[in-house]
Amino acid sequence: MSNAQLAINNETGHAAGVNEWLGDGQSAQIKMGSSFTTTHERPLDMHEHLFMIGDKQTHLYQILEGVIGVYKMLPDGRRQIVTFYYPGDMIGGGDKSNWTQHAEALCNAKVRCIPVSTVDTLITTEPGFGQALMSMLATELEETRDQLLSLGRKSALEKVATFLLRISRRNKREGADESLLHLPMKRAEIADYLGLTIETVSRNITKLKTTGIIRLESKSEISVKDISLLEELADGGN
Amino acid sequence: MSNAQLAINNETGHAAGVNEWLGDGQSAQIKMGSSFTTTHERPLDMHEHLFMIGDKQTHLYQILEGVIGVYKMLPDGRRQIVTFYYPGDMIGGGDKSNWTQHAEALCNAKVRCIPVSTVDTLITTEPGFGQALMSMLATELEETRDQLLSLGRKSALEKVATFLLRISRRNKREGADESLLHLPMKRAEIADYLGLTIETVSRNITKLKTTGIIRLESKSEISVKDISLLEELADGGN
Protein backbone atom coordinates (compact mmCIF):
# COMPACT_ATOMS: atom_id res chain seq x y z
CA MET A 1 0.00 0.00 0.00
CA SER A 2 2.93 2.30 -0.58
CA ASN A 3 3.28 2.68 3.11
CA ALA A 4 6.94 3.34 2.95
CA GLN A 5 7.04 4.75 6.42
CA LEU A 6 5.23 1.97 8.15
CA ALA A 7 7.16 -0.51 6.15
CA ILE A 8 10.34 0.76 7.68
CA ASN A 9 9.01 0.42 11.16
CA ASN A 10 6.87 -2.62 10.91
CA GLU A 11 7.49 -4.58 7.77
CA THR A 12 11.22 -4.67 7.28
CA GLY A 13 11.75 -4.33 10.97
CA HIS A 14 14.13 -1.40 10.74
CA ALA A 15 14.56 0.24 14.06
CA ALA A 16 15.38 3.66 12.68
CA GLY A 17 12.39 4.85 10.69
CA VAL A 18 11.96 8.45 9.70
CA ASN A 19 9.55 8.86 12.58
CA GLU A 20 12.46 8.79 14.96
CA TRP A 21 13.19 12.33 13.81
CA LEU A 22 9.76 13.46 12.81
CA GLY A 23 7.85 12.51 15.93
CA ASP A 24 4.80 10.42 16.45
CA GLY A 25 2.07 12.52 14.93
CA GLN A 26 1.37 14.53 18.07
CA SER A 27 4.40 16.75 18.25
CA ALA A 28 4.70 19.64 15.81
CA GLN A 29 8.46 19.82 16.13
CA ILE A 30 11.35 17.93 14.69
CA LYS A 31 14.30 16.76 16.70
CA MET A 32 17.54 18.07 15.26
CA GLY A 33 20.39 17.14 17.50
CA SER A 34 19.41 18.84 20.73
CA SER A 35 17.39 21.64 19.12
CA PHE A 36 14.03 21.62 17.39
CA THR A 37 12.73 22.93 14.10
CA THR A 38 9.10 23.80 13.81
CA THR A 39 6.85 22.37 11.16
CA HIS A 40 3.19 23.00 10.68
CA GLU A 41 0.11 20.87 10.33
CA ARG A 42 -2.38 21.30 7.55
CA PRO A 43 -5.92 20.01 7.56
CA LEU A 44 -7.45 18.98 4.22
CA ASP A 45 -11.11 18.69 3.32
CA MET A 46 -12.29 15.76 1.26
CA HIS A 47 -11.27 16.26 -2.39
CA GLU A 48 -8.93 19.11 -1.53
CA HIS A 49 -5.58 18.96 -3.31
CA LEU A 50 -2.35 18.84 -1.34
CA PHE A 51 -0.42 19.69 -4.50
CA MET A 52 -0.82 19.61 -8.26
CA ILE A 53 1.51 18.39 -10.96
CA GLY A 54 4.20 20.96 -11.68
CA ASP A 55 3.93 22.66 -8.28
CA LYS A 56 7.21 23.49 -6.62
CA GLN A 57 8.12 20.85 -4.07
CA THR A 58 8.50 23.05 -1.00
CA HIS A 59 7.68 20.48 1.66
CA LEU A 60 7.61 16.82 2.42
CA TYR A 61 4.40 15.62 3.99
CA GLN A 62 3.76 13.16 6.73
CA ILE A 63 0.20 11.88 6.81
CA LEU A 64 -1.36 12.30 10.24
CA GLU A 65 -4.99 11.45 9.46
CA GLY A 66 -7.02 10.32 6.48
CA VAL A 67 -5.90 9.01 3.12
CA ILE A 68 -4.23 10.87 0.27
CA GLY A 69 -4.45 9.65 -3.32
CA VAL A 70 -1.61 10.43 -5.70
CA TYR A 71 -2.41 10.25 -9.39
CA LYS A 72 -1.37 10.95 -12.95
CA MET A 73 -3.64 11.96 -15.80
CA LEU A 74 -3.78 11.66 -19.56
CA PRO A 75 -4.81 14.74 -21.57
CA ASP A 76 -8.24 13.27 -22.26
CA GLY A 77 -9.01 12.80 -18.58
CA ARG A 78 -8.12 9.16 -18.03
CA ARG A 79 -6.69 8.86 -14.56
CA GLN A 80 -4.31 6.45 -12.88
CA ILE A 81 -4.02 6.54 -9.12
CA VAL A 82 -0.44 5.65 -8.43
CA THR A 83 -0.64 5.11 -4.70
CA PHE A 84 -2.70 5.66 -1.58
CA TYR A 85 -0.92 7.20 1.39
CA TYR A 86 -2.09 6.36 4.91
CA PRO A 87 -1.32 7.83 8.34
CA GLY A 88 2.36 7.40 9.10
CA ASP A 89 3.38 7.51 5.43
CA MET A 90 5.69 10.16 4.02
CA ILE A 91 5.06 11.84 0.67
CA GLY A 92 8.15 13.05 -1.14
CA GLY A 93 11.68 12.17 -0.33
CA GLY A 94 13.09 12.24 -3.83
CA ASP A 95 15.12 15.17 -4.95
CA LYS A 96 12.87 16.42 -7.71
CA SER A 97 12.20 20.14 -7.43
CA ASN A 98 8.66 19.88 -8.78
CA TRP A 99 5.87 17.40 -8.16
CA THR A 100 5.28 15.03 -11.02
CA GLN A 101 1.72 14.13 -10.06
CA HIS A 102 -1.37 15.32 -8.25
CA ALA A 103 -2.20 14.58 -4.62
CA GLU A 104 -5.75 14.78 -3.31
CA ALA A 105 -7.36 14.03 0.02
CA LEU A 106 -9.85 11.18 -0.40
CA CYS A 107 -11.52 12.07 2.87
CA ASN A 108 -10.91 14.69 5.53
CA ALA A 109 -7.23 14.47 6.31
CA LYS A 110 -4.37 16.11 8.13
CA VAL A 111 -0.71 16.28 7.16
CA ARG A 112 2.45 17.61 8.77
CA CYS A 113 4.44 19.81 6.40
CA ILE A 114 8.22 19.57 6.63
CA PRO A 115 10.21 22.17 4.65
CA VAL A 116 12.66 20.59 2.23
CA SER A 117 15.42 22.71 3.71
CA THR A 118 14.84 20.99 7.04
CA VAL A 119 15.05 17.63 5.33
CA ASP A 120 18.31 18.60 3.67
CA THR A 121 19.71 19.64 7.02
CA LEU A 122 18.58 16.44 8.70
CA ILE A 123 20.28 14.39 6.02
CA THR A 124 23.64 15.98 6.69
CA THR A 125 23.39 16.36 10.46
CA GLU A 126 21.54 13.23 11.55
CA PRO A 127 23.39 10.08 10.59
CA GLY A 128 20.84 7.47 9.64
CA PHE A 129 18.16 9.86 8.50
CA GLY A 130 19.24 9.67 4.89
CA GLN A 131 19.35 5.89 5.16
CA ALA A 132 15.82 5.82 6.52
CA LEU A 133 14.64 8.03 3.66
CA MET A 134 16.35 5.76 1.17
CA SER A 135 14.79 2.70 2.73
CA MET A 136 11.42 4.39 2.44
CA LEU A 137 11.93 5.04 -1.26
CA ALA A 138 13.09 1.48 -1.85
CA THR A 139 9.99 0.08 -0.19
CA GLU A 140 7.79 2.36 -2.22
CA LEU A 141 9.52 1.31 -5.43
CA GLU A 142 9.00 -2.31 -4.51
CA GLU A 143 5.29 -1.79 -3.88
CA THR A 144 4.90 0.09 -7.14
CA ARG A 145 6.48 -2.83 -8.96
CA ASP A 146 3.99 -5.20 -7.36
CA GLN A 147 1.27 -2.95 -8.65
CA LEU A 148 2.80 -3.19 -12.13
CA LEU A 149 2.35 -6.93 -11.96
CA SER A 150 -1.28 -6.45 -10.99
CA LEU A 151 -2.03 -3.95 -13.73
CA GLY A 152 -0.13 -5.76 -16.44
CA ARG A 153 -0.97 -9.37 -15.80
CA LYS A 154 -3.87 -9.92 -13.41
CA SER A 155 -7.57 -10.33 -14.18
CA ALA A 156 -10.13 -7.96 -12.70
CA LEU A 157 -11.04 -10.43 -9.96
CA GLU A 158 -7.39 -10.97 -9.09
CA LYS A 159 -6.79 -7.23 -8.98
CA VAL A 160 -9.67 -6.67 -6.57
CA ALA A 161 -8.56 -9.59 -4.40
CA THR A 162 -5.00 -8.23 -4.35
CA PHE A 163 -6.28 -4.81 -3.38
CA LEU A 164 -8.33 -6.11 -0.47
CA LEU A 165 -5.46 -8.28 0.65
CA ARG A 166 -3.16 -5.29 0.80
CA ILE A 167 -5.52 -3.51 3.11
CA SER A 168 -5.81 -6.60 5.23
CA ARG A 169 -2.03 -6.87 5.52
CA ARG A 170 -1.70 -3.21 6.37
CA ASN A 171 -4.23 -3.72 9.14
CA LYS A 172 -2.22 -6.64 10.44
CA ARG A 173 1.01 -4.60 10.45
CA GLU A 174 -0.81 -1.85 12.33
CA GLY A 175 -2.11 -4.27 14.87
CA ALA A 176 -5.68 -3.84 13.63
CA ASP A 177 -8.14 -6.58 12.70
CA GLU A 178 -6.87 -8.16 9.48
CA SER A 179 -10.31 -9.40 8.50
CA LEU A 180 -12.25 -6.17 8.94
CA LEU A 181 -11.41 -3.78 6.14
CA HIS A 182 -12.37 -0.15 5.98
CA LEU A 183 -12.31 1.40 2.49
CA PRO A 184 -11.92 5.15 2.83
CA MET A 185 -12.12 5.63 -0.95
CA LYS A 186 -15.00 5.39 -3.41
CA ARG A 187 -15.40 2.73 -6.09
CA ALA A 188 -14.25 5.25 -8.68
CA GLU A 189 -10.95 5.61 -6.88
CA ILE A 190 -10.47 1.90 -6.52
CA ALA A 191 -11.17 1.62 -10.25
CA ASP A 192 -8.61 4.30 -11.12
CA TYR A 193 -6.10 2.53 -8.92
CA LEU A 194 -6.68 -0.90 -10.46
CA GLY A 195 -7.02 0.23 -14.07
CA LEU A 196 -10.68 -0.87 -14.23
CA THR A 197 -14.10 0.76 -14.46
CA ILE A 198 -16.40 1.39 -11.51
CA GLU A 199 -18.79 -1.26 -12.79
CA THR A 200 -16.12 -3.93 -13.07
CA VAL A 201 -14.90 -3.21 -9.55
CA SER A 202 -18.44 -3.46 -8.26
CA ARG A 203 -19.19 -6.68 -10.12
CA ASN A 204 -16.07 -8.34 -8.75
CA ILE A 205 -16.72 -7.25 -5.19
CA THR A 206 -20.15 -8.78 -5.65
CA LYS A 207 -18.54 -11.93 -6.97
CA LEU A 208 -16.34 -12.21 -3.88
CA LYS A 209 -19.42 -11.65 -1.76
CA THR A 210 -21.42 -14.31 -3.62
CA THR A 211 -18.59 -16.79 -3.22
CA GLY A 212 -18.68 -16.17 0.49
CA ILE A 213 -15.09 -14.96 0.64
CA ILE A 214 -16.11 -11.54 1.93
CA ARG A 215 -19.16 -9.93 3.49
CA LEU A 216 -20.25 -6.34 2.91
CA GLU A 217 -20.98 -4.79 6.27
CA SER A 218 -21.60 -1.51 4.47
CA LYS A 219 -20.44 0.03 1.19
CA SER A 220 -17.13 0.92 2.76
CA GLU A 221 -16.77 -1.82 5.35
CA ILE A 222 -15.81 -5.33 4.28
CA SER A 223 -15.16 -8.34 6.44
CA VAL A 224 -13.01 -11.10 5.04
CA LYS A 225 -14.44 -14.54 5.76
CA ASP A 226 -11.70 -16.60 4.14
CA ILE A 227 -8.31 -14.95 3.94
CA SER A 228 -6.45 -17.93 2.52
CA LEU A 229 -8.94 -18.18 -0.34
CA LEU A 230 -8.51 -14.46 -0.95
CA GLU A 231 -4.76 -14.98 -1.05
CA GLU A 232 -5.09 -17.79 -3.56
CA LEU A 233 -7.26 -15.64 -5.76
CA ALA A 234 -4.89 -12.69 -5.48
CA ASP A 235 -1.97 -14.37 -7.16
CA GLY A 236 -3.79 -16.68 -9.49
CA GLY A 237 -3.16 -19.85 -7.55
CA ASN A 238 -5.90 -22.11 -8.89
CA MET B 1 13.25 3.23 -19.20
CA SER B 2 14.32 3.01 -15.60
CA ASN B 3 17.63 4.50 -16.53
CA ALA B 4 18.16 5.87 -13.10
CA GLN B 5 21.85 6.34 -13.62
CA LEU B 6 21.65 8.16 -16.87
CA ALA B 7 18.79 10.17 -15.53
CA ILE B 8 21.04 11.53 -12.85
CA ASN B 9 23.68 12.53 -15.32
CA ASN B 10 21.65 13.57 -18.29
CA GLU B 11 18.02 14.01 -17.47
CA THR B 12 17.86 15.81 -14.18
CA GLY B 13 21.19 17.44 -14.88
CA HIS B 14 22.74 16.40 -11.60
CA ALA B 15 26.44 16.92 -11.69
CA ALA B 16 27.20 14.27 -9.11
CA GLY B 17 25.95 10.93 -10.43
CA VAL B 18 26.97 7.64 -8.93
CA ASN B 19 29.46 7.27 -11.77
CA GLU B 20 31.65 9.83 -10.12
CA TRP B 21 32.58 7.14 -7.61
CA LEU B 22 32.11 4.07 -9.70
CA GLY B 23 34.10 5.03 -12.74
CA ASP B 24 33.19 5.22 -16.37
CA GLY B 25 32.82 1.60 -17.33
CA GLN B 26 36.50 1.05 -18.08
CA SER B 27 38.01 1.11 -14.64
CA ALA B 28 37.57 -1.88 -12.39
CA GLN B 29 38.21 0.08 -9.24
CA ILE B 30 36.21 2.41 -7.07
CA LYS B 31 37.50 5.65 -5.69
CA MET B 32 37.17 5.75 -1.93
CA GLY B 33 38.79 8.85 -0.62
CA SER B 34 42.34 8.41 -1.72
CA SER B 35 42.31 4.61 -1.77
CA PHE B 36 40.60 2.16 -4.12
CA THR B 37 38.39 -0.85 -3.65
CA THR B 38 38.35 -3.47 -6.31
CA THR B 39 35.21 -4.68 -7.96
CA HIS B 40 34.86 -7.29 -10.63
CA GLU B 41 33.22 -7.52 -13.99
CA ARG B 42 30.89 -10.31 -14.97
CA PRO B 43 29.94 -11.24 -18.50
CA LEU B 44 26.48 -12.70 -19.09
CA ASP B 45 25.29 -14.81 -21.99
CA MET B 46 21.92 -14.15 -23.51
CA HIS B 47 19.17 -15.48 -21.19
CA GLU B 48 21.58 -15.98 -18.32
CA HIS B 49 20.27 -14.84 -14.96
CA LEU B 50 22.11 -12.19 -12.97
CA PHE B 51 20.04 -13.10 -9.91
CA MET B 52 16.79 -14.83 -9.02
CA ILE B 53 14.04 -13.80 -6.63
CA GLY B 54 15.01 -14.57 -3.05
CA ASP B 55 18.74 -14.55 -3.73
CA LYS B 56 20.84 -12.74 -1.17
CA GLN B 57 21.67 -9.25 -2.37
CA THR B 58 25.44 -9.37 -2.18
CA HIS B 59 26.25 -6.81 -4.85
CA LEU B 60 24.95 -3.83 -6.70
CA TYR B 61 25.40 -4.00 -10.42
CA GLN B 62 26.35 -1.39 -12.92
CA ILE B 63 25.45 -2.32 -16.49
CA LEU B 64 28.45 -2.04 -18.78
CA GLU B 65 27.09 -3.67 -21.94
CA GLY B 66 23.82 -5.18 -23.11
CA VAL B 67 20.36 -4.99 -21.60
CA ILE B 68 19.06 -6.66 -18.43
CA GLY B 69 15.37 -7.39 -17.92
CA VAL B 70 14.02 -7.43 -14.38
CA TYR B 71 10.74 -9.27 -13.86
CA LYS B 72 8.19 -10.71 -11.49
CA MET B 73 6.14 -13.84 -12.01
CA LEU B 74 2.80 -15.27 -10.97
CA PRO B 75 2.67 -18.92 -9.90
CA ASP B 76 1.02 -19.95 -13.17
CA GLY B 77 3.83 -18.49 -15.25
CA ARG B 78 2.42 -15.10 -16.20
CA ARG B 79 5.31 -12.66 -16.29
CA GLN B 80 5.61 -8.93 -15.88
CA ILE B 81 8.86 -7.28 -16.86
CA VAL B 82 9.25 -4.41 -14.47
CA THR B 83 12.11 -2.59 -16.12
CA PHE B 84 14.86 -2.80 -18.69
CA TYR B 85 18.33 -1.74 -17.56
CA TYR B 86 20.75 -0.27 -20.09
CA PRO B 87 24.48 0.49 -19.98
CA GLY B 88 25.18 3.10 -17.32
CA ASP B 89 22.22 2.03 -15.17
CA MET B 90 22.61 0.72 -11.65
CA ILE B 91 20.63 -2.26 -10.33
CA GLY B 92 19.99 -2.25 -6.61
CA GLY B 93 20.48 0.62 -4.25
CA GLY B 94 17.68 -0.16 -1.87
CA ASP B 95 18.42 -1.70 1.48
CA LYS B 96 16.59 -4.97 1.03
CA SER B 97 18.75 -7.94 1.91
CA ASN B 98 17.21 -10.20 -0.73
CA TRP B 99 16.20 -9.59 -4.32
CA THR B 100 12.49 -9.37 -4.84
CA GLN B 101 12.56 -10.19 -8.53
CA HIS B 102 14.49 -11.97 -11.26
CA ALA B 103 17.09 -10.35 -13.51
CA GLU B 104 18.01 -11.85 -16.85
CA ALA B 105 20.31 -10.76 -19.66
CA LEU B 106 18.25 -10.17 -22.80
CA CYS B 107 21.35 -10.34 -24.95
CA ASN B 108 25.02 -10.84 -24.23
CA ALA B 109 25.85 -8.40 -21.49
CA LYS B 110 28.49 -7.32 -19.02
CA VAL B 111 28.04 -5.88 -15.53
CA ARG B 112 30.33 -4.51 -12.86
CA CYS B 113 29.66 -6.06 -9.46
CA ILE B 114 30.00 -3.78 -6.44
CA PRO B 115 29.87 -5.45 -3.01
CA VAL B 116 27.16 -4.02 -0.78
CA SER B 117 29.74 -3.51 1.93
CA THR B 118 31.59 -1.15 -0.38
CA VAL B 119 28.38 0.73 -1.03
CA ASP B 120 27.72 1.05 2.69
CA THR B 121 31.22 2.43 3.20
CA LEU B 122 30.85 4.89 0.36
CA ILE B 123 27.61 6.19 1.83
CA THR B 124 29.27 7.07 5.11
CA THR B 125 32.64 8.24 3.80
CA GLU B 126 31.75 10.03 0.60
CA PRO B 127 29.41 12.92 1.13
CA GLY B 128 27.04 13.10 -1.81
CA PHE B 129 27.13 9.43 -2.69
CA GLY B 130 24.06 8.66 -0.64
CA GLN B 131 22.31 11.60 -2.23
CA ALA B 132 23.16 10.35 -5.69
CA LEU B 133 21.85 6.91 -4.81
CA MET B 134 18.66 8.45 -3.49
CA SER B 135 18.24 10.52 -6.61
CA MET B 136 18.63 7.35 -8.64
CA LEU B 137 15.91 5.61 -6.69
CA ALA B 138 13.61 8.59 -7.00
CA THR B 139 14.02 8.66 -10.77
CA GLU B 140 13.36 4.96 -10.96
CA LEU B 141 10.22 5.33 -8.87
CA GLU B 142 9.03 8.10 -11.14
CA GLU B 143 9.56 6.01 -14.26
CA THR B 144 7.79 3.05 -12.70
CA ARG B 145 4.81 5.29 -11.97
CA ASP B 146 4.71 6.37 -15.60
CA GLN B 147 4.62 2.72 -16.52
CA LEU B 148 1.68 2.26 -14.14
CA LEU B 149 -0.21 4.86 -16.14
CA SER B 150 0.59 2.98 -19.34
CA LEU B 151 -0.46 -0.41 -17.99
CA GLY B 152 -3.55 0.81 -16.22
CA ARG B 153 -5.01 3.29 -18.64
CA LYS B 154 -3.50 3.14 -22.11
CA SER B 155 -4.66 1.17 -25.16
CA ALA B 156 -2.37 -1.34 -26.84
CA LEU B 157 -1.45 1.13 -29.57
CA GLU B 158 -0.71 3.84 -27.02
CA LYS B 159 1.43 1.44 -25.00
CA VAL B 160 3.52 0.50 -28.01
CA ALA B 161 3.90 4.14 -29.04
CA THR B 162 4.94 5.06 -25.50
CA PHE B 163 7.47 2.25 -25.46
CA LEU B 164 9.07 3.32 -28.74
CA LEU B 165 9.09 6.94 -27.62
CA ARG B 166 10.99 6.02 -24.47
CA ILE B 167 13.69 4.38 -26.51
CA SER B 168 13.83 7.40 -28.77
CA ARG B 169 14.23 9.74 -25.82
CA ARG B 170 16.91 7.57 -24.29
CA ASN B 171 18.77 7.73 -27.58
CA LYS B 172 18.49 11.50 -27.57
CA ARG B 173 19.82 11.75 -24.01
CA GLU B 174 22.72 9.52 -25.00
CA GLY B 175 23.49 11.65 -28.00
CA ALA B 176 22.38 8.91 -30.38
CA ASP B 177 19.95 9.21 -33.28
CA GLU B 178 16.51 9.73 -31.77
CA SER B 179 14.75 8.39 -34.84
CA LEU B 180 16.68 5.16 -35.27
CA LEU B 181 15.64 2.68 -32.60
CA HIS B 182 17.37 -0.57 -31.85
CA LEU B 183 15.25 -3.11 -29.95
CA PRO B 184 17.57 -5.53 -28.17
CA MET B 185 14.63 -7.55 -26.86
CA LYS B 186 12.22 -9.94 -28.54
CA ARG B 187 8.50 -9.31 -29.09
CA ALA B 188 7.73 -11.62 -26.18
CA GLU B 189 9.70 -9.37 -23.85
CA ILE B 190 8.07 -6.22 -25.11
CA ALA B 191 4.72 -7.95 -24.55
CA ASP B 192 5.62 -8.90 -20.99
CA TYR B 193 6.73 -5.35 -20.35
CA LEU B 194 3.56 -3.78 -21.74
CA GLY B 195 1.10 -6.30 -20.35
CA LEU B 196 0.08 -7.51 -23.82
CA THR B 197 0.48 -10.64 -25.95
CA ILE B 198 3.12 -11.09 -28.63
CA GLU B 199 0.43 -10.94 -31.29
CA THR B 200 -1.01 -7.67 -30.08
CA VAL B 201 2.45 -6.10 -29.96
CA SER B 202 3.12 -7.28 -33.48
CA ARG B 203 -0.22 -6.05 -34.81
CA ASN B 204 0.29 -2.60 -33.36
CA ILE B 205 3.83 -2.29 -34.65
CA THR B 206 2.36 -3.19 -38.03
CA LYS B 207 -0.31 -0.54 -37.56
CA LEU B 208 2.33 2.11 -36.86
CA LYS B 209 4.17 0.93 -39.95
CA THR B 210 1.04 1.04 -42.12
CA THR B 211 0.26 4.58 -40.89
CA GLY B 212 3.74 5.60 -41.99
CA ILE B 213 4.79 6.67 -38.50
CA ILE B 214 7.60 4.14 -38.37
CA ARG B 215 9.54 1.97 -40.79
CA LEU B 216 10.86 -1.50 -40.00
CA GLU B 217 14.47 -1.64 -41.12
CA SER B 218 14.64 -5.15 -39.66
CA LYS B 219 12.79 -7.01 -36.92
CA SER B 220 14.85 -5.23 -34.29
CA GLU B 221 15.59 -1.97 -36.04
CA ILE B 222 12.91 0.69 -36.33
CA SER B 223 13.19 4.15 -37.78
CA VAL B 224 10.70 6.76 -36.65
CA LYS B 225 9.38 8.84 -39.52
CA ASP B 226 7.13 11.16 -37.52
CA ILE B 227 8.11 11.67 -33.91
CA SER B 228 5.47 14.27 -33.12
CA LEU B 229 2.73 11.94 -34.34
CA LEU B 230 4.23 9.19 -32.20
CA GLU B 231 4.16 11.54 -29.23
CA GLU B 232 0.52 12.39 -29.83
CA LEU B 233 -0.36 8.72 -30.00
CA ALA B 234 1.62 7.95 -26.88
CA ASP B 235 -0.45 10.05 -24.53
CA GLY B 236 -3.78 9.81 -26.23
CA GLY B 237 -3.73 13.28 -27.71
CA ASN B 238 -6.34 12.94 -30.42
Added chain:
DNA sequence: TCTGTGTATTGATATGTATCAAATCGGACC
Protein backbone atom coordinates in the same frame (compact mmCIF):
# COMPACT_ATOMS: atom_id res chain seq x y z
C1' DT C 1 21.27 -24.11 -52.11
C1' DC C 2 18.47 -26.59 -49.12
C1' DT C 3 16.64 -27.60 -44.57
C1' DG C 4 15.53 -26.87 -39.90
C1' DT C 5 14.25 -23.98 -36.12
C1' DG C 6 13.03 -20.17 -33.55
C1' DT C 7 10.69 -15.79 -34.20
C1' DA C 8 7.35 -12.78 -36.12
C1' DT C 9 3.29 -11.85 -38.69
C1' DT C 10 -1.35 -12.53 -40.13
C1' DG C 11 -6.04 -14.59 -39.77
C1' DA C 12 -10.41 -16.33 -37.44
C1' DT C 13 -12.79 -16.59 -33.38
C1' DA C 14 -13.56 -16.33 -28.26
C1' DT C 15 -13.79 -13.81 -24.19
C1' DG C 16 -13.20 -10.35 -20.57
C1' DT C 17 -13.97 -5.87 -19.68
C1' DA C 18 -15.86 -1.38 -21.23
C1' DT C 19 -19.79 1.08 -22.40
C1' DC C 20 -24.42 2.53 -22.20
C1' DA C 21 -28.63 2.37 -19.58
C1' DA C 22 -31.59 1.50 -15.81
C1' DA C 23 -32.64 0.30 -11.16
C1' DT C 24 -31.48 0.33 -6.26
C1' DC C 25 -29.34 1.93 -2.23
C1' DG C 26 -28.33 5.06 1.62
C1' DG C 27 -27.60 9.06 3.91
C1' DA C 28 -28.80 14.37 4.38
C1' DC C 29 -32.23 17.33 4.85
C1' DC C 30 -36.97 18.90 5.24
Added chain:
DNA sequence: GGTCCGATTTGATACATATCAATACACAGA
Protein backbone atom coordinates in the same frame (compact mmCIF):
# COMPACT_ATOMS: atom_id res chain seq x y z
C1' DG D 1 -41.73 9.53 7.32
C1' DG D 2 -40.77 11.48 2.67
C1' DT D 3 -37.76 13.42 -0.88
C1' DC D 4 -33.55 14.26 -3.08
C1' DC D 5 -29.12 13.12 -4.93
C1' DG D 6 -24.88 11.02 -5.39
C1' DA D 7 -22.96 6.42 -5.16
C1' DT D 8 -23.41 1.73 -6.16
C1' DT D 9 -25.24 -2.25 -8.23
C1' DT D 10 -27.24 -4.76 -11.96
C1' DG D 11 -28.36 -5.58 -16.88
C1' DA D 12 -27.66 -5.69 -22.12
C1' DT D 13 -24.53 -5.05 -25.61
C1' DA D 14 -20.15 -3.55 -27.97
C1' DC D 15 -15.47 -3.82 -28.60
C1' DA D 16 -10.50 -4.49 -27.71
C1' DT D 17 -7.45 -7.82 -26.87
C1' DA D 18 -6.56 -12.80 -26.01
C1' DT D 19 -6.49 -17.22 -27.86
C1' DC D 20 -5.91 -20.68 -31.25
C1' DA D 21 -4.12 -21.71 -35.76
C1' DA D 22 -1.60 -21.10 -39.90
C1' DT D 23 1.79 -18.88 -42.62
C1' DA D 24 5.97 -16.17 -43.50
C1' DC D 25 10.47 -14.80 -42.34
C1' DA D 26 15.50 -15.01 -41.11
C1' DC D 27 19.35 -17.05 -40.17
C1' DA D 28 22.48 -21.17 -38.97
C1' DG D 29 24.23 -25.45 -40.28
C1' DA D 30 24.65 -29.23 -43.61
